[in-house]
Amino acid sequence: MTNAVDFAKFQNETGIDDDMAKELYDGFLQELLEEKDKLLLQLADKDYANLYKTVHNIKGISGSYMAMDVFGHSQELSDRLKAGKTEEIGARVNILVNYIIDAAGEIISFCGK
Amino acid sequence: MFNVYGKVVLIVDDSPSIRREVRAILQKEGITVREAGTEFGLFNTIDEYGEVVDMILMDLTLNETTGFDLVAKIRTVERLKSIPIIMLTQHSDRKNVLKAKDLGINGYMVKPINSQLLVERVRKTLEESFGEAEADSNQDNSDPDKI
Numbered sequence: 001m002t003n004a005v006d007f008a009k010f011q012n013e014t015g016i017d018d019d020m021a022k023e024l025y026d027g028f029l030q031e032l033l034e035e036k037d038k039l040l041l042q043l044a045d046k047d048y049a050n051l052y053k054t055v056h057n058i059k060g061i062s063g064s065y066m067a068m069d070v071f072g073h074s075q076e077l078s079d080r081l082k083a084g085k086t087e088e089i090g091a092r093v094n095i096l097v098n099y100i101i102d103a104a105g106e107i108i109s110f111c112g113k
Numbered sequence: 114m115f116n117v118y119g120k121v122v123l124i125v126d127d128s129p130s131i132r133r134e135v136r137a138i139l140q141k142e143g144i145t146v147r148e149a150g151t152e153f154g155l156f157n158t159i160d161e162y163g164e165v166v167d168m169i170l171m172d173l174t175l176n177e178t179t180g181f182d183l184v185a186k187i188r189t190v191e192r193l194k195s196i197p198i199i200m201l202t203q204h205s206d207r208k209n210v211l212k213a214k215d216l217g218i219n220g221y222m223v224k225p226i227n228s229q230l231l232v233e234r235v236r237k238t239l240e241e242s243f244g245e246a247e248a249d250s251n252q253d254n255s256d257p258d259k260i
Contacts, residue, residue: 013227013228013229014134014137014138014228015138015141015228016137016138016141020137023133024130024133024134024137027129027130027133028130031128031129031130032130053174053176056174056203057127057128057174059203060128060131060203060224060225061128061130061131063203063224063225064130064131064134064224064225064226065130065134071225
């Protein structure tokens, strides 16, 4: 398993206990998976304006929840979309989706599901 | 240190994950947190708890509108004119910081959330707000024409 999510850093920085951290990560997981589904639909529709909003939100939540691979790639994708650069957008979205899936796996383990 | 126990903070953010995180961080300090994800939710919450919302944490990018638009609307409501507002956003560019200043926003914080900074900023903002209110109250009491 990779270290896609730094749970210890999140808990250290927020001072939140294990039970609350699991509850928060469970909510984060739900939102992250919903956003992932939106990404794919918006990509299929070439709806780049809303795709940018979704990527922007993913960047925000993944940064707060220390999902650093997702954060790093969504930041890069967000900058590209903001600048109107849509070449190879499908491949870039797919990479982000893979990072989300990796993070989701770790969160599921962390939450003990 | 200013006691924030029992103070009420409203977080306006379209991300449930961010709202829950902010709630968890501030609740540890004894702050009561209300949440809204939309403009409708914001004014609904203010109608419900309006008399006791002590400050607002506002995201800049919302689904249907912007935090700046909501702040402008809040500032037109007489009883909410002076409520302290801190922007909590991913947009750190100078233009937005200056716009926040023009709108009389009390603070500007960039995500990802740093919990220690968030708590410090909320505490300081509430202290300034309540300090001014107490000073006004003392001034009122010292005016013999108002007794």
